[in-house]
Amino acid sequence: MKDARETGEEVFREEFLDAFDEDFGTVWGEFVAAPRCAYDYWFCGQPAPVRELPLEVSGVDCEDPDTLGFSDPRAEKTRGAFRAEKVIRFNLGQDGPVTFELAHSDAYLGRCGTCTNQVPVTLLASFDTPGMPPLPFDVDLPAGEYVLILRDGGAGDALIRAYVAD
Numbered sequence: 001m002k003d004a005r006e007t008g009e010e011v012f013r014e015e016f017l018d019a020f021d022e023d024f025g026t027v028w029g030e031f032v033a034a035p036r037c038a039y040d041y042w043f044c045g046q047p048a049p050v051r052e053l054p055l056e057v058s059g060v061d062c063e064d065p066d067t068l069g070f071s072d073p074r075a076e077k078t079r080g081a082f083r084a085e086k087v088i089r090f091n092l093g094q095d096g097p098v099t100f101e102l103a104h105s106d107a108y109l110g111r112c113g114t115c116t117n118q119v120p121v122t123l124l125a126s127f128d129t130p131g132m133p134p135l136p137f138d139v140d141l142p143a144g145e146y147v148l149i150l151r152d153g154g155a156g157d158a159l160i161r162a163y164v165a166d
Contacts, residue, residue, distance in 0.1 A: 037115040041147050043087050044112035050145060051090045053098065054163035060084040060105075060152040068149070088148040090162065095142045097165035101134035102126035105150055105158035112145040124148075128155055138165045 016024040060067060061084075068085040089112070092098065100107075106125040126134060152158040 041110055041112055044089065044145065044147060049089070051088065053090055053092065054161070055088070055090055056159070056161045057086065057088055057150060058159045059157040060086045060150060084152050086150045086158075088150060088160070089145060090148070091145050092141055092143050092164075095140075097138040097140050099136045099138050099161075099163050099165045100124055101136045101159075101161040103134045103159040104128055104153040104156035105160060106153065107151065107160055108149040109139070110147050110149075111142075112147055124160075126153065128153065134159065134161070 013024045016022075016027075020027070064086065066087045068087060100109075102124055103126050106123060109122040109124055122139065124139075148160065148162070150158055150160050
């Protein structure tokens, strides 16, 4: 659309029809009628394995196919060090509390599924004190498939443990 010689709604609608072979009004009506999701976890539908609890992941390896992002030495000079992210999917069989322990990392926790299944994304973070082990904490979760996006904290190997609380 940026290359359109003329501007205005009529030109936009014509260009849209030419580009997508669909009427903009029809597509727009379908778009606004659909529920809005807060998060689009595209990796929930991928063939990566879904783990069962308990789980433990130590370190974020850039060679792992479940690691997101890329390393760009130029970006480190302007925006700080690159922090790799590992995608971890797990299944919770029934509603209840899940205990998390983190070290040298933070993680985003979200729920896979349709918009009606999603719960607000939660940021989990470690408070690293030399000589102290990871502190466990519980999060009440409904049954379902979840995704953790684990980010390396840079001060040591990222670690996350998750298990059904006692």
